[in-house]
Amino acid sequence: MTPPAPAELRVMRPVGPLVISIEGVTKLYQMGEETIHALRGVSLEIRRNEYLAIMGPSGSGKSTLMNMLGCLDTPTSGRYEFNGNDVAGMVDDELAEIRNREIGFVFQTFNLLARSDALRNVELPLIYAGVPRHERHERARLALESVGLADRIHHKPNELSGGQRQRVAIARALVNRPSIILADEPTGNLDSKTGVEIMDLFEDLYDRGNTLIVVTHEESVARHARRIVRLHDGLIESDRLAE
């Protein structure tokens, strides 16, 4: 558990235009005979410059919602618009395109390529975006610098600490200048001290004008966000701004 954060002044930046708009989204999983209702009709609007936490107990549908928001998955029913485009009807490669350009993912387990160094890992989204080599290097280097890893760019993941690995993953999420950054339990695999460091980095990203969505079941992590959405059993239980 993270120790309670000392009271501090938090700035809430004015929100921008609508990025994500979902309405009445459901997701069903078929497990043999049984149908699992992971989402039972979720509506949500997310604007640029928001810092949102999605909370809820295990199994409440957080990851399912996050995969949906990240265009990794499409809803069983309901409407989903990303920057005004209908996502629900897109095919695989179109979704890949959106993920590549508009979304930065941060995973609980970091998901770095073990045999590639930090620079190479951060370059990956740029390769898929068709950015030329030279520009790729430069942007990846800058992204690593911005998460405080300027001196680690040629280290492989197994030569880095957990916190440093998550920083590489965050640099990778930033490098394509996405519309939103999605993080699913970003501190789940870190000790509490390192977790705090990562949340400080998120605070920093927010200040630099990024839009963040963090999925967590920890209050101490959610407390960093400016808006908290609570899920329960596939439905939104509450959606309010942080005090």
Next chain:
Amino acid sequence: MGRLLYEFNESVRIAMAQIRANKMRSALTALGVVIGIVAVTLMGTAIRGIDIGFEKSLAMLGGDILYVDKWPWLGAEDWWNYVDRPYVKPEDVLKLNRIIDSTENSELEFAVFSAFRATALKANGLSVSGVFTRGTSADYGRVLTADFAEGRLFTDAEDQAARQVCILGSDVAQALFPARSALGATVIVAGQPFEVIGVLARQGSFLGLFSFDNQMVMPLGAFHKYYGVRNDETEIMVKMKDKNRIDQAREELTGDMRRVRGQQPGQRDNFSINGGEAFKEKLDPIKKGIAFAGLFVTGLALFVGAIGIMNITFVSVKERTKEIGTRKALGARRFTILLQFLIEAVSICVLGGVIGLGLTYGLFAGVKAAMPNFPIEFSLLLVVVSMLVSIATGVLSGIIPAWGASRLDPVDALRYE
């Protein structure tokens, strides 16, 4: 366009890293391809060697020379059809040359008569037997394919006068005069002294069967004088004007010979027209046999190899499911993932192909060093073919697992542990 190139480079990098990280596994998997490529290249090496050996041998027989004989050189199983034919005689050649001279735009130049027998000769206190001895005219110089190491052929005048002169093949000269030149020496043939006026350069053997270096040439007059006129070992050599028009030349010669023999329309030819080309047919079944065996082994090895590579690619996809999910989350399209695993499979195959080629080349170099005359030949074409075969094998064996990987659901792939 740029994107495709970057993705391709990335895929090659990953494939190389993957192979490096799993050296043993990759090497074992590539074994089938190695064997396949060794088989296919050895086959190619052998077939090409036979072809080249044949071309060399054909040049000894004279690519532009047709032979008129009583018997066909090959395929006289129905010997009773030939046994009553007359032998070719010196008179045939006189008539034949007259017809050739009077034919306008003839495909043929002239004809030369030869008679042969095996003889023994002595000189220098040494003796050799079984020497292939030819009695012929001075025109023989114009159809002779060998060069003179020293000396010359006899002249027309020497021929007319039936002078006792001779030309020796290199093996014969070497055997009788190991320490010095044979030129000007006297050899005893049929109890008679003959002066050596020429020695032929070394030629080698025809398809390793028949040596051209074990021979002696003398004027026909002298040959007849000491061995008598026996007609059973005679032939006519006819020089063509253009060796690329062999069919036309053969046709004209057939007509000419029928006139010489006074044959009626409807009668079967009472002679055979032979040429080195005839041996080509003899070689075809051998080449076919090698090709069949080679392709069989190649096909089998590549099939087994392909299954191994397909399996290893499935394993690779399974092991890296989470990585596939991550890549998809970062924007990899289906084709990108397909390409990645395809290139991995192809890389293993190409690795096997290169090792196979290396082995074949080593084997080839070893055989060449040990037996310079052994008919095998390495070629660039083999390298190209091997690489293409390797790549094709890689694509065929990698496509199914790579296709599966490309269609994985990103969420499922990311959840995979």
